[in-house]
Amino acid sequence: MAKVSAELRKTLRESPNDTFDLIVRVEGELQERSAEMNAMGVNVKRQFKLTNSLQIRCSGAQALKLAREDWLVRADTNRPVRALGR
Amino acid sequence: MEAPENKIVNGLWRSIESAPNSDSQISVILRYRSTQRVMRYTEYMPGVHFGRRYRLGPYSQLEATPAAIRTLAASPDVVRIYQDVAMRVFLDSSVPHIHVPYVWEQALTGKGIKIAVVDTGIDQSHPDFQGRILNTYDITGETVQDGCGHGTHCASIAAGSGAASKSKYRGVAPEASLLIAKVLRNDGSGMMSDVMDGVEWAVDQGAQVISLSLGEAGSSDGNDPLCDLCEAAVQRGVVVVAAAGNEGPMGYSVGSPAAAPNIITIGAASDLDRIAEFSSRGPTADGRVKPDVVLPGVDIIAARAQGTSMGMPLDAYYTSASGTSMATPHAAGLCALILQADSKLKPADIKKIMMDTARDLGYGPNAQGVGLADAWAAVKGLIGNPQPTPIPEPEPTPSPDPSPIAKIGCLPGLLKMLIK
Numbered sequence: 001m002a003k004v005s006a007e008l009r010k011t012l013r014e015s016p017n018d019t020f021d022l023i024v025r026v027e028g029e030l031q032e033r034s035a036e037m038n039a040m041g042v043n044v045k046r047q048f049k050l051t052n053s054l055q056i057r058c059s060g061a062q063a064l065k066l067a068r069e070d071w072l073v074r075a076d077t078n079r080p081v082r083a084l085g086r
Numbered sequence: 087m088e089a090p091e092n093k094i095v096n097g098l099w100r101s102i103e104s105a106p107n108s109d110s111q112i113s114v115i116l117r118y119r120s121t122q123r124v125m126r127y128t129e130y131m132p133g134v135h136f137g138r139r140y141r142l143g144p145y146s147q148l149e150a151t152p153a154a155i156r157t158l159a160a161s162p163d164v165v166r167i168y169q170d171v172a173m174r175v176f177l178d179s180s181v182p183h184i185h186v187p188y189v190w191e192q193a194l195t196g197k198g199i200k201i202a203v204v205d206t207g208i209d210q211s212h213p214d215f216q217g218r219i220l221n222t223y224d225i226t227g228e229t230v231q232d233g234c235g236h237g238t239h240c241a242s243i244a245a246g247s248g249a250a251s252k253s254k255y256r257g258v259a260p261e262a263s264l265l266i267a268k269v270l271r272n273d274g275s276g277m278m279s280d281v282m283d284g285v286e287w288a289v290d291q292g293a294q295v296i297s298l299s300l301g302e303a304g305s306s307d308g309n310d311p312l313c314d315l316c317e318a319a320v321q322r323g324v325v326v327v328a329a330a331g332n333e334g335p336m337g338y339s340v341g342s343p344a345a346a347p348n349i350i351t352i353g354a355a356s357d358l359d360r361i362a363e364f365s366s367r368g369p370t371a372d373g374r375v376k377p378d379v380v381l382p383g384v385d386i387i388a389a390r391a392q393g394t395s396m397g398m399p400l401d402a403y404y405t406s407a408s409g410t411s412m413a414t415p416h417a418a419g420l421c422a423l424i425l426q427a428d429s430k431l432k433p434a435d436i437k438k439i440m441m442d443t444a445r446d447l448g449y450g451p452n453a454q455g456v457g458l459a460d461a462w463a464a465v466k467g468l469i470g471n472p473q474p475t476p477i478p479e480p481e482p483t484p485s486p487d488p489s490p491i492a493k494i495g496c497l498p499g500l501l502k503m504l505i506k
Contacts, residue, residue: 021277021279023278023279023282023311025311025314045279046279046282046283048282048283048286048311048315049286050285050286050289050315050318050319050322051282051311051314051315051318053282053311053314053315055279055282076310076311078277078278078279078311079277079278079302079310079342080275080276080277080278080302081270081275081276081277081278081280081281081300081301081302081312081342082270082274082275082276082300082301082302082303083205083206083234083236083237083270083274083275083299083300083411084299084300084301084329084331084332084409084410084411084414085236085239085240085299085396085397085407085408085409085411085412086332086396086397086407086408086409
C-alpha cells in the first residue's frame with residue numbers, strides 16, 4: 001500500500017505552503033522520530049504508542065519530504081469525527 | 087347508550103380544547119363495538135383522514151378535526167376515542183428487551199469491570215454515577231463536564247445505576263466502573279487524533295471495554311489511523327465497540343472507526359425489532375459485512391447531563407435520544423457482563439459469543455449483522471446451571487408529556503400488541 005494516498009499526495013503538491021494536520025505512522029523510536037521531525041520544522045502534536053504514530057502539523061512541502069523518509073510507513077489526513085446520537 | 091363526551095378519553099379532550107383552529111388534525115385511535123363495526127366510511131367523512139385499520143382488534147387510526155371527533159363520538163358503533171400517543175423505548179424496556187435482568191439475577195452487574203466511554207465527557211454530579219467514575223481525561227480543554235449531554239447519556243446506558251429514577255432507568259452494567267475521556271467538544275465534534283488520544287488513555291488506564299459512540303461520515307475500508315489504533319487496542323486485550331453510524335439506510339455508510347475489522351460494530355434497532363432507518367448499512371468500502379450486531383437505539387431514555395438539552399428531556403435527570411450512539415453502550419455494558427462471567431475471555435471470544443447468540447431479526451447482514459444481541463443468551467453458557475426467574479418485559483410507556491392518557495395502563499400494551 002502507498003505511504004501517501006494519491007489524493008493526499010496531489011493535495012500536498014498543489015498546496016506546498018498550506019498547513020496540514022496529519023497522522024503519520026513511523027518505524028523506530030517515537031522520541032527519535034519526533035526529534036527528527038522537529039529538526040525539519042515539523043510541529044509534533046501528539047504521540048500514539050499503540051500504533052507508533054504521531055499527529056503532526058506541517059506544510060505540504062514538508063509532508064512530501066517526510067514521505068521520502070524510509071522510516072515513514074504511512075501518512076493520513078486527520079479528519080473530523082462527531083457524536084452519533086440525537 | 088353512553089354519552090358521546092364520555093367516549094372521548096380525557097387527554098384527547100385537552101387536545102381538542104387546545105387545538106389552534108377548527109381545521110387542526112389530531113391523530114386518534116378509535117375503538118369500535120366489534121370488528122364488523124369498523125367504519126370504513128370514515129374515510130369519506132369531512133375533516134377525517136383515514137390512517138389504518140388493525141386486523142387483530144376493532145380499532146382504526148385516523149386524523150380528524152375536533153368537530154369530526156365529536157361526530158365520531160356520537161356514532162353508536164364507536165366505543166372509545168383515544169389520542170394517539172408517541173411510543174418510546176425506555177431504558178427500563180430496552181434493557182429487559184435484551185434480557186439483561188436475567189443476567190443481573192446471576193449477580194452479574196458489571197462489578198469490577200472497567201468501561202471507558204470516549205465521548206463528550208460526563209456529568210459527574212449525576213446520581214446515577216456516584217462513586218463509580220474511576221478517572222477522567224479531558225482533551226478538549228473544556229473540562230470533563232459534559233456540556234453536550236451525549237457522553238452522559240451513553241455512559242448511563244452502559245453503566246448508570248438508575249439512582250435518580252428508583253432504578254427505572256438502570257443501565258446494562260449498573261455496577262461497572264467508568265473511565266471517562268472527553269474527546270468531543272460540547273458541540274459534539276472533534277478530530278480523529280483526539281479520539282485516538284482518548285482510546286490510548288483508556289488502554290493505559292486498564293479499560294476492559296471501550297465504548298465509541300462517534301465516528302466520521304462516509305464509507306471506510308477500515309484502513310486509517312483511528313481504525314488501526316482501535317485494532318491495536320483489541321490486540322492488547324481490550325474489547326472495543328463502536329457505533330455503525332447514522333447514515334442509513336443507504337449501503338456503504340459505515341465509516342471510521344466502525345469499519346475496523348476486529349472491533350464490534352453496532353447498529354440500532356427499535357424495541358419492535360425493526361432496524362432503525364438511520365442505522366448505517368454495510369458493506370464497508372472494501373466489501374466486508376458490517377455492522378456485526380444491532381442493539382436498541384431508538385428513543386432511549388437515559389441520564390441527562392445537568393443544564394443540557396440533547397434529545398427530548400424528560401426531567402432534570404433523564405432525556406430521550408436516538409442513534410447508533412445509544413445502541414453502542416448497550417453493547418459495552420453487555421461486554422462488561424460477559425467479562426464478569428468469565429474474565430479470561432479475549433475480545434475475539436466476546437465478539438463471537440455476542441454474534442453466535444444474537445437473534446436473527448430477518449434483515450440482511452449489512453443491515454442487522456447477525457441480529458439483535460441478547461444478554462441472557464450470551465451469558466448463560468458461561469455460568470453453571472443457570473436458572474433465571476422469568477421477568478416480564480415491561481410495556482413501553484407513553485410520551486413523557488404528562489397527559490392523562492398515560493394513566494390508562496392498558497393502552498400502550500394494546501398498541502404494542504396491535505403493531506406487532
